[in-house]
Amino acid sequence: MNRLTWYGHATLGLETDGHHLVIDPFFEGNPVASTTADQVEADFILVSHGHGDHIGDTVRIAKRTGAVVISNHEIAIWLQKNGLEKVHGQHIGGGYRHTFGYLKLTLALHGSQLPDGSDGGNPCGFLLTANDGKKIYLAQDTGLFGDMKLIGEEGIDVAVLPIGDNYTMGPGDALRAVKMLQPQTVIPIHYNTFDLIKQDASAWAARVETETDSKVAVLKPGEQFNF
Structure with a gap:
């Protein structure tokens, strides 16, 4: 079984095959964070891009x-x-078989400048094929792009958007x-952290379940979804 936890904003935890992954660990300064950088467990940390609300507490936790x-x-x-010292660099379209599964970096339409102004390269999302065969797509920060249809052809169990x-x-x-993705389940993120990104996730979920065959799991910060 795989367990996905939404910590708030775009920060996620994933337990899979005995490994603890943290994605975009933004805890300090996150007004909706359900835990702290000092409490979260992490064997691996995935960072989608360089913005401070995504690279966040990476160094501290690592x-x-x-x-x-x-x-x-x-x-x-x-x-x-x-x-x-323990870092692993990949690039968009490239995959690698880590101990927790096969991870491919996907396209994302966004920016990636690091907090000190350094070049953060290209932003990305993550397509993970877990060791049990389940596929999870973590879009992270992105605009809509047509190649999501290609990602959907992989057969997505869970999409995080x-x-x-x-x-x-x-x-x-x-x-x-x-x-385009046609996932079995979709989980919304990156909303209601600040007034500027305030949204009604339940209303969105109702639209998704009316217009598609996908189910929606609307989580509160700290809640989990098992698949």
Whole structure:
């Protein structure tokens, strides 16, 4: 069984095959975070891009836990310069078989400048094929793009999509994304952290379940979804 936890904003935890993954660990300064950087367990940390609300507490957590950090090449190099040794750089379209499964970096339409102004390379999402064969697509921060249809052809069990608008897809484009991805279940993220990205996730879920065959799991920060 795989267990996905939404910690708030775009920060997620994934337990799979005995491994603890944390995705975009933004705890300090996150007004809706359900736990803290000092409490979260992590064997691996996935960082989708360089913005402060996504790279967040990566260095702090990795130093405490010894987690391997997986991101694009530019962020991996930046993390090494900031004191981390256990990093693994990949790039969009490239996959690697980690101990927790086969992880491919996907396209994302966004920015990636790091907090100190350094080049954060290209932003990405993550397509994970877990060791039990389940497939989870973590879109993270992105606008809508047509190649989501190609990602959907993989056969997605769970898709995690932003719905907040302004910085990412809003509810309308996220619905279009679901229609292309055709996941069994979709989970909305990156909304209601701040007023600027306030959305009614329940209303969005009703639209998705009316217009598609996908089910929606609307989580509160700290809640989990098993698959």
